[in-house]
Amino acid sequence: MRLLLQSSRRFFRRHPGQLVLALAGMAAGVAVMTGVALMRDVLIESLDGAAEALAGRDSVRVTAAGGPLDESVFRALALAEGAPPLTPVLMQRVAFDGRRLELLGIDPFSGGGRGLLPPDLLGQLFESPIAAAANASTLARLDRAAGDPLTVRIGDRSLQLELVGPLPAGQALDDRLLMDIAALQDAVDRQGQLSWIDAPAEAREWLRARLRDSLQIDSAAQRRDAAARLTEGMRANLTAMGLISLAVGLFVIFSVLSFLLVQRRRSLAILRAVGVTSARVTAMLLLETAVVAGLGALIGLVLGTLLADSLVGLVRVPVAELYGLLAPAGVQPSAPLYAGVWIVAVGAALLSVSGLLREARRIPPGRILRLPPADSGQRLPSAIAAFGLLALAVVTVFASRSLPVAFAALFLALGGFALLAPELGVRLLSALRRIAPRRLPARALALLLAGQKRIRPALAALSLALALAVGLAMMVLGFRAAVDDWIDRLLRADSYVTASQGALAPATVDRIAGLPGIDTTSSARRVTVDDGRQLIAYDLPPRAWKGFEWLAGDSEAAYTAFRAGTAVVISEPLARRDRLEVGDELRLDTPAGSRPFRVAAVYRDYASERGTIALHAPLYRQLYDDRRRDSLGLYYDPATLDEAALAERLRAIDPDLQLTGREAVRETTLAVFDRTFRISWALAALVAVIAVIALVSALLALGLERRRDYATLRALGLTRGRLHALVVCQTAGLALAAALVAVPLSIAIHLGLSLVIQPRAFGWSLPLSWPLAPVAVMLPLALVCGLLAGLYPAWRIGRRDPAPELKEE
């Protein structure tokens, strides 16, 4: 074995570039996988940070459905006999410099809040009504020190705070500032209100016995589940990207290791000739793979942690915007997570080289000529396997409606394609060779094709990576166009009025509706009812009704039934989630009792993954005794409207009112959309980077393998410049072939993501679209990348003195 290890070591010492490439491929794949796993954790585990820090991990929480909790609830509970430790919290979202922060108003003397505050901080919170305590990482991110002022915004208002700290608290309080509850209530004019009360898990029964039924009590697990459900679609997409990156990374490893095998065919044959058994050779190669993959995976874990730390912001922003959840600003790696990723990655690497091992075992003793490996004649079986996988993928998609199954099908399809891609690529290269205009490119391609066994893994990796990046881009662009259409159609009013704090009172609504220049108004009130479903109460004039796109049901009939209060209309995600169809009955538990409604129609909606039930507003107000509105749509009377005067008059009614034009609402919606998909773009770019590593490693390997041929050509008079051109032609040809193969696949991925994954992950469907811009960009870009990727191998190859290369054998 010592001899074998020596041989291994000598080889890597002579070819450090190979080692670096193998490590780089493994590290890059594992890095993306690790980064994704860490970011996923941010989306599930830590969303409940406020409760975790203030009341412990397993607290139960009392909330009022759809609104703030009256502080008298806390008072009654706290004074009741046998009261458990109760933690009252008032939470206020604010913005600072485009960043979201939460102000948590706590009573440091109630429940669990006490242990958080060292005496000096406690004193400071009580001394100054604008004091807000932050942990060290929050202070660092805000670029502030304790004692500095901080001006935050609440809608149009600004609020002056003074930072104190640092709070000795971990990331659960990232971007959360603690204030005394009295100070916060006063500062944001929310006297009498609490957001929730936390209590120890054991107190659940005690609380239930003393609380009105309309108040909710949720366990920590329920809250975490809810947070996890909210971000399910996002997490599923991230996971898929992580696995794909690992798969592409494995192709790099496979390609490098298979090349290493070729390089060492000769020395392995000699070893066999001196009596080393094939089992030992296999063991040596396995050990080698394990060491390279293990080390590469360790590097990948480190890079992935750094990557996640810098990308987590791309995930936090949309999570806050879409779900109102404040995720921690940093990732929290754990030993089990690291170990899990490492084992999966190294195991996958060992599996991926098992095919190579078979080849190594078959090296007969003493066969020392480095002949190009014989065509294995396995093309037919691999084609059959490929089509089998594709067929299985199709069957799987239709077998179940679940999201994980859809992802499994996607992976089966990608696997099938990975088997098919090399063959398609090679055929494309032969076609390119035939139509190549000049002798040099044609010869370059011919040489490339002669070593086709080496370029096959590279072709698969490259085309897969390119197709994924492009398919993803197409899906995002198609989705964006769909959202744009939807919002454009939905926004019928000329402008919208909201209150920067809370909802619009009925009196305010009446006064706005009576302003000169207003023809008519629409209104919306969005609440989450006791059972967690989202209800939206609409006052909709006929023009507003026309803004809905109906996916099922008759618009006119539905409008009549909706206004009559006998029917509701529901959003597509709800219809899909609860399997509801037009004509089905749906029950709502109202304070006035349970009431049945008929589903009159299903509308397209990208606003909520949970789904929404839309109810005629007068009926809602009657059933739920809630006369407030969240927003008001204003339909102008062009003859009498004076927009500047309108804004003035609104301000006179209440300075808290905000008037937003139609176009501004649309732009805001699209801006949120764009921020949501920034993480997808980032991951697509990373996959592309791994693809480039795959390309370079394959070409370098190929170049080194063919160095004798190149030496011959040089000896025959090929100049160094022309040799460079030859190599660059090969890389460009390879990249172009991979890109061409990727085109149909990227379209297939786009369709799969848009038509299968999106509806299953989020509940909404996307209209079929063909945004071909990414394809148009990818082809020339791949060609340029191919050209650039050829420069290094060309330089390496060109630098060699041909004489020793020729003499070697």
Add this chain to the structure above:
Amino acid sequence: MRRDLGLLLLLALALVAWLGWQARPQPAADGRLSASGLLNDAPESFRQVTGPRPLSFPADHAAHPGYRNEWWYFTGNLDGPGGERYGFQFTLFRFELDHAPRPDSAWSADAVWMAHLALSDVEGRVFHQSERFARGALGLAGATGDRWWLQDWQVARRSDGFALTAHAEDFGLALELEPVRPIVRQGEAGYSRKGPEPGNASHYYSITRLATSGRVRIGDRERPVEGLAWLDREWGSSQLADNLDGWDWFSLQLDDGRDVMVYRLRTDDGEASRFSAGKVVYPDGESRTLGPADFTATPGREWRDTEGNAWPVEWAVTVPSEDLSLEVEARFDDQRWTGAVSYWEGAVGVRDANSGESLGRGYLELSGYAE
């Protein structure tokens, strides 16, 4: 070969170490509230105790806003039906906050309240303790002439005495306390000087003997009890002089009917301050004030707690004018408060120093030994 392997191993180790550092457990929040911050010198806006004032009841049972701190302090020794012995303490502390403009909110507090409930199980040698806090807002805590409370821990004044109910998770008390001595004004008609500055004083009155009966609970086990309790009431703003290190306070109920209270204020150099004082209350309710020269209190054996602090749990107390030479000994050593404030408050037995005969029992409070 070895070198390469070593290098590889070193690299792997470095990577693993970095990962291990990233995956280290997060530091837990370890900040603890200390009430001592609230016991600091009071700003000038607080009222000072500078001389005697007439006390009237029940009005002076209520809280006295304007003063920095105030307490309602019950201690006592109880017996169960099988002869088992218990000590108990129930205290409400009120710390008034600095006088600054308060936010417009029902949560705006003028004071912070702390309640301490302890039960010494003498046979089991277990000191049960529980503390609670509340802001003086929303009616969470308070004291009127008729009721002193923090959430559901409360003392209600009855025509014949007081009813105390306080239950922590694993122990609790429900006691009726009936005064068998009149209210005693400590110091000079209730004006108790503790230091040389004009404000170094408190208003201080006691009921030194209350016949007590009721029930104590430890875990799920409830026992009927009977015994004697002691009530101390005190308020002021900056009672203690700056050079004080702590105090040793004794409340002793002797079998012959005399009640003896002495406290020794310890200066930085370990000596008794000249403002140390005491009171003897006779069975007929008459009382006599003791000056620093009228008594001695000498520490004996020390008990070391887990943090290494030494607490003198045995004392020699003499009051020559009363012909008392007493040995005061903790019923058991560990009766130390480990909550927000660190002090020792426990049941003690009293014996004659010469004969060793039991003369009575009482409570001992030790402060300033763990700072």
